[in-house]
Amino acid sequence: MTRVTLGKLLLDTARGAQAQRTIPTEQMRELGQGIMQRAQPEIDKIREGQRKAIEEGRASILRKRRGL
Amino acid sequence: MKPRLQLFAFEDTPALIQKVSEILSELTEVPWQVDSQQHVTLYECCEHAFRLGARSIVIQRRVFDPDFLAEFNAYYSRLFAHSSRDCARLHFFKQKPVALSDPLRFLDTEALPVGYCGFITLRPVGRTPVAATFLVPGEGGGNIRCLDEFPVHLGGIKLRVVGTPFMQQDNAVGACAQASIWMALRTMRKREGDRAFDPAQISGEATRFSTVTRILPNREGLTDGQMLHAVRGTGYSPHLIWLSTAPSDEDKKREELRLAKHKISIYLDSEIPVLLALYSTSGHAVVAIGYTFTNTPTNAVTNVNDSRSITGVAVPIAYTTSWIQELIIHNDNSGPYLRLPDCTNPAKRGYALEQADIAIPLLPTDVFLTGEEAMQVGLGAWDEVLIDLTATLANHDKIAFAERFALRLLLLDRRHARSWGRDNAPATDLASEMRLADLPRRVWALEIHLKDEVGKHATEAARSMIGFILIDPTGDVHPNSVLVTYLNLPMVTDEQHGAMVVARPAKSFQIPPLGLLPPFRAIHGHAAPFGA
Numbered sequence: 254m255t256r257v258t259l260g261k262l263l264l265d266t267a268r269g270a271q272a273q274r275t276i277p278t279e280q281m282r283e284l285g286q287g288i289m290q291r292a293q294p295e296i297d298k299i300r301e302g303q304r305k306a307i308e309e310g311r312a313s314i315l316r317k318r319r320g321l
Numbered sequence: 322m323k324p325r326l327q328l329f330a331f332e333d334t335p336a337l338i339q340k341v342s343e344i345l346s347e348l349t350e351v352p353w354q355v356d357s358q359q360h361v362t363l364y365e366c367c368e369h370a371f372r373l374g375a376r377s378i379v380i381q382r383r384v385f386d387p388d389f390l391a392e393f394n395a396y397y398s399r400l401f402a403h404s405s406r407d408c409a410r411l412h413f414f415k416q417k418p419v420a421l422s423d424p425l426r427f428l429d430t431e432a433l434p435v436g437y438c439g440f441i442t443l444r445p446v447g448r449t450p451v452a453a454t455f456l457v458p459g460e461g462g463g464n465i466r467c468l469d470e471f472p473v474h475l476g477g478i479k480l481r482v483v484g485t486p487f488m489q490q491d492n493a494v495g496a497c498a499q500a501s502i503w504m505a506l507r508t509m510r511k512r513e514g515d516r517a518f519d520p521a522q523i524s525g526e527a528t529r530f531s532t533v534t535r536i537l538p539n540r541e542g543l544t545d546g547q548m549l550h551a552v553r554g555t556g557y558s559p560h561l562i563w564l565s566t567a568p569s570d571e572d573k574k575r576e577e578l579r580l581a582k583h584k585i586s587i588y589l590d591s592e593i594p595v596l597l598a599l600y601s602t603s604g605h606a607v608v609a610i611g612y613t614f615t616n617t618p619t620n621a622v623t624n625v626n627d628s629r630s631i632t633g634v635a636v637p638i639a640y641t642t643s644w645i646q647e648l649i650i651h652n653d654n655s656g657p658y659l660r661l662p663d664c665t666n667p668a669k670r671g672y673a674l675e676q677a678d679i680a681i682p683l684l685p686t687d688v689f690l691t692g693e694e695a696m697q698v699g700l701g702a703w704d705e706v707l708i709d710l711t712a713t714l715a716n717h718d719k720i721a722f723a724e725r726f727a728l729r730l731l732l733l734d735r736r737h738a739r740s741w742g743r744d745n746a747p748a749t750d751l752a753s754e755m756r757l758a759d760l761p762r763r764v765w766a767l768e769i770h771l772k773d774e775v776g777k778h779a780t781e782a783a784r785s786m787i788g789f790i791l792i793d794p795t796g797d798v799h800p801n802s803v804l805v806t807y808l809n810l811p812m813v814t815d816e817q818h819g820a821m822v823v824a825r826p827a828k829s830f831q832i833p834p835l836g837l838l839p840p841f842r843a844i845h846g847h848a849a850p851f852g853a
Contacts, residue, residue: 259702259806259822260709266820266829267810273750276827284705285800285824291701296694306563318542319498319598319606 257283323347326424326476327380330417334371337378341367341443344380344409348445362451362489365656366441373438373459375413379424379475381440384408388453388503389444391519392494396537397446405445408452412475413438428478439482440473444491451489453507455482458611458658458847463649465611465658467508467594470850483850485594485610487657488520495520496542498606499527500653502551505594505608505683509557512592512851513685518555526554545598545679548606552596558684560691564677578663578675583642585609587692588682590641591732592848596681597650599672601665607672609680611649613660614844616776618643629700629723631707634716636723638700641768641775641844643727648674688732688763688794690802695792696730699767702790702803703728710814725813726787727772732794733841735760741841750830751807754823764804765792766841771812774837778844784837787812788819801825809835 255261257280266274276284331337341363342355357364386408397404415436418427439456455473458465465485473480486507490500499520506518518526527547528536543551549559564581568574588595595609618639627638648661652672665673684691690698711719742755767790774785788808796802804824810816811834819832842848 258709259705259803260707260712262822262829263706263806263808263810263820264709264816266822266831267816267818269831272831274829276822276829278827281824281827282800284822285803288698288701288705288803289800291704292697295697295700299691299693299697303563318544319496319501319548319604 256287258287259284323382325382327382328377328418328421328424328427329380330377330421332376334368337367337371338364340378341411344411345443345447345450348405348407348409348443348450349447350403350405351447353447359448360450362449362654362656363441363443365659366451366454366456366487369456369459369657370413370438370441373413373457374415375438376417377414377427379412379414379428379432381410381412381475382407384410384442386410386442386444386452388488388519389442391521392444392491395521395524396494407445409443410440411443412440412473412480413456425476428476432478434480437473437480437482439484446491446493449489449492451487452491454487454657455484456487456657457482457484462658463611463613463647463660464845465649465847466589466592467505467610468848468850469508469511470852483847485651485657487651487653489653491520492540493538495524495539497653498543498548499523499539499551501596501606501608501651502527502548502555504651504653505596506555508594508610509683513556513683516556523551523555527551529554542604542606548596548598548681552681552683556686558686558688560682560684562680562682562693564680565675567678574675581674581677581680582645582648582663583640584693585648585680585682586612586642586645587696587730588680588684588732589648590729590842590844591692592842593682593684593732596683597661597674597677598679598681599676600678601672601676605654605672607650607652607661609648609650609661610658611847613646613649614644614779615646616644616779618776627700629704629707631704631711631719631723634719636707636711636720638703638723639727639772641727641729641770644775644779685763689797690765690792690794692730692732692765695765695794696767698792698796698802699728699730699765699790702792702806703767703769706806706808722813725772727770727775729768729770729840729844731766731768731842733764733766733791735762735764737841738764738766738791741839745838746832746835749832749835751819751821751832751835754805754821754830758805758823759825760791760804761793761795763794765794766790767792768840769808770840771837780845782839782843782845784839786838786840789841807832809838812837
């Protein structure tokens, strides 16, 4: 069975006969998971970058004084 | 004793500077001649007031300025040498008085509130006299995204200044770092629970847990770590953004620069001031408060694009950051509302964005998803939209379709989301949901704009938005982070209706065509004050 995506849901709603409809919980969960599967690796990369910056000594920047 | 209120009119900057020199000499009991070399900041403040059209001053003497009083209590009162605690304020007006002898008559009958340009507080410290200063930004100097409205009471008259608070370091209680933090904090004061910290309190918070030298006098400034302590101690999240690894490779340098501007602009669009720690020959701190916006993204350095893989095809993603030319900063050692170029000009001295090591936005503590992370959630959702909208297209048409859009991310107050719905989608489910839906106090809003329309914001309050994705900033990483998605499909497809998907409770709505919509918070011009 095809996974529900945000785009499909938007298109189905725009084309549908009903002005408003309730989305089943399972579909909504699936939709959220699809988005997070795309976002999570990128968020992990950002967090890993922060960790690396500190571990690799860039934290020494934090000892620079700002006092001009 | 000199009168508490006195009027002065001037035709040019030299006349104004001469008067300011007299007042500073009077305050410090030492003769001073203000000039553009020795008093860069004061000179620039006066120039700024003149450029605003100010042609008269109401001089207010014997002012107990709360921020200077704190500096006085912390340091100057302990000096053996005499030190005054009185400040003077110079209130700038565009109107020229009929007669100089009666300031109350001028305030009652001649000075119009619209002609009030704000004030400079002079502290009795000869070399660094610019204390709490509130001047309006004026037009043509870029879009000031971080500002507020401040009431001013003068001789029984209530006036108002809409601008960004400015202060020069006093070089004893605080240096540039404290001054920049003060400016950022004072800008956010009303918006974030009325917390006001004076320079002495900021120094206290900064050095509470980490000191490498004496606290007073604090002429050496703060380390970045101490700045983070101060930001945390004053009630904000100590969120640090790394901007530069100081690469020697020019391409890498350009890449870091465009990413730096992109990351900073997310917070500026959220009307959150961003502290920038610069390093050239020595360390310096400034606060970014706005930007200049051009009609074409011509500069390669500012051409921020990304690419995403949509069903195996790399499609480009553009951001409205591409239209941002230069950041606008308050620089305590140079003046208010100054442009920060991307790169240093070898022929001139001065600061540039390429010197910025780190950025510290004043992120509220209840925002657990940073701008950089929220962007990834928004892009994940946008990918899912593009997949289906381009499902029937050939690969080159998928790319052409994705190229039609530019994205903008900002942290939005719930009340602004609600009022946007009321004003821009009347009598639709879009308006009802935006006004009634359960939303956290703030949401990250990923605005989807038509790229060809974005440049219009350079000259007018344009309409270019065709949809948005609202993201829960308290969600951290959670499958239900996307709260609302709306797309005005008739603007970009053959569909007859637009559509909206709401997560809580999970529903979808068919929305009639609405045309191009304005952004949640205007791009053109200055931001609206908090209360507006």
